[in-house]
Each structure stands twice: as C-alpha cells, then as structure tokens.
Amino acid sequence: MASIAFLGLGIMGAPMAVNLVRAGFDVVGWNRTSSKGAPLLKAGGSIAPSPAEAVKGADYILSILDSGPVVREVFFDSGASDHMKPGAIFIDMASIPPKMAQEHARLLKKRGVGHLDAPVSGGSLGAAEGSLAIMAGGEKKDFERAEAAGIFKPMGRASYIGPAGSGQIAKLANQIMVAVNISGVAQALLLASAGGADPAQIPEALSGGHGDSRVLQEHGRRMIKRDFRPGAPIRNFVKDLNTVLATAADLNLKLPIVEVVRDVFQDLYDKGLTQYDHSAFLLNLEAINTPARLGTGADTTPK
Numbered sequence: 116m117a118s119i120a121f122l123g124l125g126i127m128g129a130p131m132a133v134n135l136v137r138a139g140f141d142v143v144g145w146n147r148t149s150s151k152g153a154p155l156l157k158a159g160g161s162i163a164p165s166p167a168e169a170v171k172g173a174d175y176i177l178s179i180l181d182s183g184p185v186v187r188e189v190f191f192d193s194g195a196s197d198h199m200k201p202g203a204i205f206i207d208m209a210s211i212p213p214k215m216a217q218e219h220a221r222l223l224k225k226r227g228v229g230h231l232d233a234p235v236s237g238g239s240l241g242a243a244e245g246s247l248a249i250m251a252g253g254e255k256k257d258f259e260r261a262e263a264a265g266i267f268k269p270m271g272r273a274s275y276i277g278p279a280g281s282g283q284i285a286k287l288a289n290q291i292m293v294a295v296n297i298s299g300v301a302q303a304l305l306l307a308s309a310g311g312a313d314p315a316q317i318p319e320a321l322s323g324g325h326g327d328s329r330v331l332q333e334h335g336r337r338m339i340k341r342d343f344r345p346g347a348p349i350r351n352f353v354k355d356l357n358t359v360l361a362t363a364a365d366l367n368l369k370l371p372i373v374e375v376v377r378d379v380f381q382d383l384y385d386k387g388l389t390q391y392d393h394s395a396f397l398l399n400l401e402a403i404n405t406p407a408r409l410g411t412g413a414d415t416t417p418k
Contacts, residue, residue, distance in 0.1 A: 116140050117264045120169040121160075122178035123209070124151045126345065127235070131208075131270050131288065133158040138269035145169040147189075153284040166195035175266055176205045179235070183211035183352055186326055196223065204229035204257050206266070208249070210351070212358050213280035213287075214365075220253060220279035225364050229257035232279060234286035236293075237271065238346035240333065247271030250289070252281030270301070287362055290355045293393075294329040294376045301397040304338055315339050334394040342415040343391045343398075350389040353380050390417040 116139050121132040123145035132155045136142050142160040144152050145168075152162040163169035166189050170176050176199060180186050186209050190196050199205065203245050205223055207216065207230070216232035223230045231253035241247040249271050251258050258275045269271035276285045303326075308314045318335050337343070356377040363370050379399050388395055403407050 117144070117174040117266065117293065118172060119156070119266070120145070120163075120173035120176045122146075122166055122176065123171060123180040124155060124197075125179075125181075126239050126348075127242045128179045129355060130239070131152045131177075131247075131381050132160060134242075134245045134269040135177075136160045138265065140266075140269075143169050159329055160320055165371075166190065166193050166394050167198045170195050170203075171198050172200060174203055175261065175264070176203060177208060177266075177294065178205075179208040181351070183215040185209075186211055187215075191219075191222070196226070196228075198224070199228050201227040202229075205232065206233050206261060208233050208235055210234045210355050210358070211283060212285040213362060216252065216283045217280040229254065229260075230279065230398055231257055231261065232282040233267075233273065234282055235271065236286065236289045238333070240346060241271060245269055245271055247287070249273040250276050250282040250285035252276050252283065252285075253279050260277075275309045284362070287355070287359045290352070291370070291373055291398075293330060294352070294356060297299075297334055297393055297396050298326055298376050298379070300328075300331050300335045301338060301394075302337060304409055305397070305400055305404065305407055308409050309404075312388075314409055334392070337392060337394040338397045338409055339411050340415070343395045344415060344417050345390055347393055347394045348390045348417075349380055349383055349393055349395060352393045353377070353384045356380060367403075 118141045121142055121144045124144050132142050132144050133382050136158040144155045144160055144162050145163045145166050146152050220230040231251050233249050233251040235247040235249050237247040247270050249267055251273055259315050302316045317334050359373055383399055
C-alpha cells in the first residue's frame with residue numbers, strides 16, 4: 116500500500132491518521148506538540164521529529180493544520196516541501212483561503228509534485244467515525260489517483276469539486292451553511308425553552324422534517340447538554356468566516372447574514388471563548404436575553 120505522511124495530529128488529525136493506519140497504510144506523523152502523536156503511535160503508526168523527516172519517501176502527504184500561514188510555515192518555510200519525492204501528492208485538508216491553495220498548487224507543480232486542496236466537514240466526531248465530507252480541488256488525475264489508492268475512504272467520502280482552490284470554495288460554502296444553521300438552532304431551542312416546551316425533545320420531534328439537520332442533531336444536543344468542549348473551536352470558525360467574507364468581497368458579493376453571525380462569534384472570541392465549540396453561539400444569545408436560559412445544568416467547558 117501507499118506510504119503516507121500526516122502533518123498535524125490535533126483534534127481532527129489524530130483520529131484521521133489513526134483511521135488510515137487501521138486501513139492498512141504505513142503512516143508517519145508529525146505534530147508540533149509531539150505528545151499529541153500518542154494515539155497514532157498506539158495504533159501502530161510512527162512519529163517523525165520534523166516535517167521534513169515525515170515527508171521523505173512518502174507517496175502522499177496529508178496535512179490538517181491550523182491555518183494558511185501555518186501550512187506555509189510547516190510545509191514550505193521549514194523546507195519539508197524540498198524533501199518530497201517527485202510524483203508524490205500533497206493533500207492539504209486544512210481550511211485556508213482559495214488563493215493560497217492555488218499558489219501552493221503552482222509552487223508544487225514546478226517541483227513535479229501534485230496538490231489537492233481537500234478541506235473537510237464533520238468535526239471531531241466525523242474524524243473519529245471516518246465519516247467526514249471531503250471536498251477536493253486540484254487536477255482531476257491527482258484526485259483519481261488518490262481515490263484509487265484508497266486514501267480518502269478511511270476518513271470519509273470525497274468529492275471532486277474542480278481545479279485548484281475549488282475545495283476551499285466548497286468548504287467556505289459549507290461554513291456559511293453551518294454558521295447560519297447554528298444561529299437558527301440556538302434561537303429555536305431558546306424559544307422552545309422559553310415557551311415551555313421541552314427543548315430536549317426538539318431534535319427527535321423534528322427528525323426527518325424540513326427543520327432537521329446534522330447541526331440540530333449534533334450541535335443542538337450539545338446546546339441542550341450545555342457541553343461546549345470543542346468539536347470545532349470558535350477560534351477556527353472565526354478564521355473561516357473571515358475568509359468567507361474576504362473571498363466574497365473579492366467576488367463583489369455582500370453576505371449580510373454571514374456578517375451578523377461572524378460578529379457574534381467574534382464577540383465570543385474577544386471574550387476569551389476561543390476554544391469553545393461553535394455551539395457556544397447559544398451563550399451570546401442567552402446574554403442578550405437574560406434571564407432566559409436553555410436548561411438548568413452547569414456548562415461543560417474546555418479545559
């Protein structure tokens with residue numbers, strides 16, 4: 116089977132890398148905080164001391180890092196990209212600006228290396244279950260080669276979207292839908308609670324109806340349980356929504372609802388809730404509707 120280097124073993128990357136090992140791939144991982152490589156080691160993978168060492172000889176290099184600048188630092192500025200063998204494919208699963216993904220694709224093509232921007236959706240639960248939605252942009256032959264090698268299947272379902280940057284555009288579309296949906300779910304559940312309905316019954320009652328969604332079933336239940344430990348932290352969500360609005364501006368588009376929701380998340384970020392799950396939108400809503408509150412339980416927050 117193909118050999119894989121995996122850069123970034125955080126809340127998403129660690130379970131993704133573990134699932135690749137379980138599927139039979141030889142996976143060498145790297146993470147800035149080496150202790151986060153423990154799940155990969157336990158599963159039978161190995162850990163490299165540097166990004167450059169990780170990518171040497173690998174057929175596929177996967178990464179899911181924090182942001183575009185971090186991808187640039189870890190993969191390009193560190194010299195790791197110089198150690199990739201010709202014909203390898205770099206699959207960048209981080210959420211970064213489309214223009215940056217296109218630039219990375221151009222740089223790697225000059226070195227005889229393929230590039231796919233393949234961000235994901237599904238959060239830490241989807242990463243653990245291997246049920247992520249994977250949106251890929253790049254040259255179709257590179258996508259087909261990775262698909263034929265079975266690279267994506269242990270992590271989820273991959274779709275080819277179009278040329279370089281297209282995967283990132285699809286992820287931005289996803290983040291718009293998630294942002295608007297989270298705000299709607301929080302408002303609906305708070306209304307149900309204030310009106311005397313049992314909010315815990317809402318996800319089940321609406322299951323299969325037009326109001327149903329994965330956000331309701333997963334993040335709505337988080338809100339009801341008041342469990343704000345991150346599946347997807349606000350820190351990253353603010354970054355993505357800022358990228359949405361910057362990309363929209365480049366395209367001469369105005370997205371007023373996204374602007375409003377982004378501002379709410381920015382307020383939570385500014386209050387220090389950077390590591391809270393984005394279901395913590397509820398906390399802002401409760402703050403402006405005191406004493407209304409969803410449930411009576413205590414909040415479970417990030418450590």
